[in-house]
Amino acid sequence: MGFQHICDFIFTGRNHFQKMKKQIANWGNYPVIEANEEYFSFPDRLRELILKENGFIPRGNGRCYGDASLAKTTISTLKFDKILSFDRQAGIFECQSGLTLDRILDVIVPSGWFLPVTPGTKFITVGGAVASDVHGKNHHIDGSFSNHVLEMDIVLASGETISCTPGIHGDLFEATCGGMGLTGVISRVTFRLKPIETSFIRQKQVKAGNLEELIRLFEEYREYTYSVAWIDCLKKGPHFGRSILMLGEHAGVKELDPKRQNDPLQLPKKKQVNFPFNLPSWVLNPFSVRAFNFLFYSKNFKKEINNVIGYEPFFYPLDAILHWNRGYGKKGFVQYQFVLPLESKRGLVEILHRISDKGLGSFLAVLKVFGKQESIISFPKEGYTLALDFPVKPGLLEFLDELDRIVLQYGGRLYMSKDARMKPEILQHGYPDLEKFKDIVRKYNPDEKIRSIQSDRLLLTTN
Amino acid sequence: MATVLILGATSDIGMAIARKFASGKFDILLAARKPEQLQPLESDIHIRYGVNCRSVAFDALQYGSHSEFFSSLQPKPDISICVFGILDDEEQAFNDWHLTERMIHTNYTGGVSILNVIAKYYIARKKGTIIGISSVAGDRGRASKLIYASAKAAFTTYLAGLRNKCFKDQVHVMTVQPGFVYTKMTENLPLPKLITSTPEEVADLIYKAYLKKKNIIYVKWFWRYIMLIIQCIPEFQFKKMKL
Numbered sequence: 001m002g003f004q005h006i007c008d009f010i011f012t013g014r015n016h017f018q019k020m021k022k023q024i025a026n027w028g029n030y031p032v033i034e035a036n037e038e039y040f041s042f043p044d045r046l047r048e049l050i051l052k053e054n055g056f057i058p059r060g061n062g063r064c065y066g067d068a069s070l071a072k073t074t075i076s077t078l079k080f081d082k083i084l085s086f087d088r089q090a091g092i093f094e095c096q097s098g099l100t101l102d103r104i105l106d107v108i109v110p111s112g113w114f115l116p117v118t119p120g121t122k123f124i125t126v127g128g129a130v131a132s133d134v135h136g137k138n139h140h141i142d143g144s145f146s147n148h149v150l151e152m153d154i155v156l157a158s159g160e161t162i163s164c165t166p167g168i169h170g171d172l173f174e175a176t177c178g179g180m181g182l183t184g185v186i187s188r189v190t191f192r193l194k195p196i197e198t199s200f201i202r203q204k205q206v207k208a209g210n211l212e213e214l215i216r217l218f219e220e221y222r223e224y225t226y227s228v229a230w231i232d233c234l235k236k237g238p239h240f241g242r243s244i245l246m247l248g249e250h251a252g253v254k255e256l257d258p259k260r261q262n263d264p265l266q267l268p269k270k271k272q273v274n275f276p277f278n279l280p281s282w283v284l285n286p287f288s289v290r291a292f293n294f295l296f297y298s299k300n301f302k303k304e305i306n307n308v309i310g311y312e313p314f315f316y317p318l319d320a321i322l323h324w325n326r327g328y329g330k331k332g333f334v335q336y337q338f339v340l341p342l343e344s345k346r347g348l349v350e351i352l353h354r355i356s357d358k359g360l361g362s363f364l365a366v367l368k369v370f371g372k373q374e375s376i377i378s379f380p381k382e383g384y385t386l387a388l389d390f391p392v393k394p395g396l397l398e399f400l401d402e403l404d405r406i407v408l409q410y411g412g413r414l415y416m417s418k419d420a421r422m423k424p425e426i427l428q429h430g431y432p433d434l435e436k437f438k439d440i441v442r443k444y445n446p447d448e449k450i451r452s453i454q455s456d457r458l459l460l461t462t463n
Numbered sequence: 464m465a466t467v468l469i470l471g472a473t474s475d476i477g478m479a480i481a482r483k484f485a486s487g488k489f490d491i492l493l494a495a496r497k498p499e500q501l502q503p504l505e506s507d508i509h510i511r512y513g514v515n516c517r518s519v520a521f522d523a524l525q526y527g528s529h530s531e532f533f534s535s536l537q538p539k540p541d542i543s544i545c546v547f548g549i550l551d552d553e554e555q556a557f558n559d560w561h562l563t564e565r566m567i568h569t570n571y572t573g574g575v576s577i578l579n580v581i582a583k584y585y586i587a588r589k590k591g592t593i594i595g596i597s598s599v600a601g602d603r604g605r606a607s608k609l610i611y612a613s614a615k616a617a618f619t620t621y622l623a624g625l626r627n628k629c630f631k632d633q634v635h636v637m638t639v640q641p642g643f644v645y646t647k648m649t650e651n652l653p654l655p656k657l658i659t660s661t662p663e664e665v666a667d668l669i670y671k672a673y674l675k676k677k678n679i680i681y682v683k684w685f686w687r688y689i690m691l692i693i694q695c696i697p698e699f700q701f702k703k704m705k706l
Contacts, residue, residue, distance in 0.1 A: 022653075038650075082506065
């Protein structure tokens with residue numbers, strides 16, 4: 001490295017040791033691609049970019065797991081992040097699409113409001129929440145995020161901006177919720193918030209010795225607003241499916257410690273630990289995962305725990321460790337999430353058996369019961385949904401193809417936000433309204449200007 | 464409550480500074496050529512931080528309007544931050560006087576014009592802070608930033624002189640020398656991650672430096688030493704280098 005190189009590097013940013021294009025990946029670090037990232041702060045610039053670029057996908061904070069928001073050109077909404085209005089009486093919030101949920105919570109919680117639906121991370125944008133139509137622990141009561149959206153603006157491939165509601169330009173609205181950004185760039189969203197008395201959650205954790213018991217418990221506690229279970233899916237025999245069911249309700253002021261009652265809507269202190277580097281991939285092996293799961297299960301000494309905790313540890317336990325995805329090593333991981341109809345409990349058992357037989361390892365296996373939902377392309381539908389992480393290693397993709405077949409056989413489907421590898425026919429069979437979705441995409445994105453690696457792979461866009 | 468005037472508020476650094484000072488409970492006055500673009504930022508700042516925020520029209524190149532612009536401001540800002548600047552394609556500018564002129568006037572003349580007006584007011588009042596955003600590029604002239612660097616050098620020198628002139632009247636002038644920052648200005652340059660800041664980092668450092676009444680800050684700190692080394696290269700060697 002000569003002196004000239006150093007000066008070049010410092011003065012012009014030209015770097016002879018680095019490729020020109022940026023490498024980007026979503027949360028699973030798989031796949032990694034070269035892309036040209038564009039940003040905008042004002043609507044004029046967005047329009048200009050849309051008219052100029054051919055073959056791009058809008059991108060938020062890159063927290064979907066696979067390749068849904070990857071393309072050779074991405075248009076990032078992250079600088080388009082202004083709060084436009086917040087009605088503190090009615091609980092209605094309006095913002096530009098690049099605003100992340102953590103920033104929203106900072107503003108709404110002290111005023112006695114909460115997100116109507118939140119996924120397991122607060123580091124996603126509002127645009128992403130709509131495009132993936134995210135769900136939370138309260139799906140069986142409150143549905144998915146789009147249920148609470150009152151209105152949004154979408155900038156189409158033609159550069160035109162359309163405001164839509166479920167009633168006005170209803171087809172565009174419906175295909176944009178869960179549509180993975182293919183209808184246009186979501187630029188503004190107005191949604192309804194949920195009133196809270198305190199920023200705390202009254203939590204109940206119940207241990208289930210096996211899967212049968214867990215499903216019974218879900219049924220027994222169905223009245224709880226929030227519910228989710230963590231399953232140890234490596235356990236075999238009589239303890240197959242041992243798990244912890246986590247339930248919660250927003251706590252009332254009277255349920256708090258006296259000292260917290262003075263400031264019931266306090267925000268949590270900002271503290272985060274960073275995962276500084278990628279763990280070598282051998283660190284995650286059946287033994288270490290088993291040990292982790294053992295500790296996780298055994299830390300709950302009693303059958304049932306009842307306590308009051310802040311909303312962060314309840315909703316966002318993993319956000320406390322920035323870049324926790326690095327724990328899966330440089331090769332990345334795939335998150336596999338599917339939903340099976342309620343009557344297909346046997347499918348759930350079969351898939352869990354396959355996984356524990358294979359020993360491919362998963363830190364987290366998260367089970368939740370979805371309520372009913374009518375939509376054309378959103379993932380949730382009534383049934384059991386299970387999400388698992390698999391570090392990328394040889395044989396994994398073949399194994400997941402096997403699981404796909406079981407999911408289909410039992411009438412289930414996969415979540416596109418998590419997906420990096422499913423075959424187009426799996427999507428086709430899982431989503432009965434897929435053709436209707438494609439028609440709407442063709443109507444608003446006729447030249448397929450807006451497309452992602454995922455949409456090409458799944459044949460949502462052609463060639 | 465104290466008010467901050469941000470000249471060039473549609474820039475990435477301008478918007479980040481506005482939010483940072485608003486989080487410190489300052490009222491915010493955003494000045495830009497197209498103030499109507501700033502309405503979302505106004506509501507954002509007002510909702511998040513509960514401070515007043517409004518936008519006014521300001522054109523750095525309309526020198527004749529500067530005096531009237533400032534006298535029309537009500538209330539008058541306690542802190543004025545000059546953020547505007549422009550980086551055009553240097554090769555094109557070399558061949559096109561209009562581009563060269565625009566770069567010089569935006570980065571230098573316009574700043575001098577408005578800051579003279581503001582400084583006069585602060586001196587008379589014996590109170591006030593002026594913060595000017597210049598660039599490390601101005602620390603040594605070179606081929607690839609011919610016009611931009613020379614205009615920023617002039618602006619840096621102006622700020623130093625202004626600091627000296629205003630000192631006895633309790634008016635503080637701070638010079639900010641950012642290195643690489645991820646902004647609209649640099650979005651097509653592949654910048655080395657390690658030495659590039661985000662606009663939010665720049666705004667944080669400016670706010671902290673303001674509280675400590677610093678004279679000159681480099682963002683980030685190591686740029687001071689990088690530029691020191693570059694200034695130490697003897698001219699007979701420097702002129703041969705492709706920079």
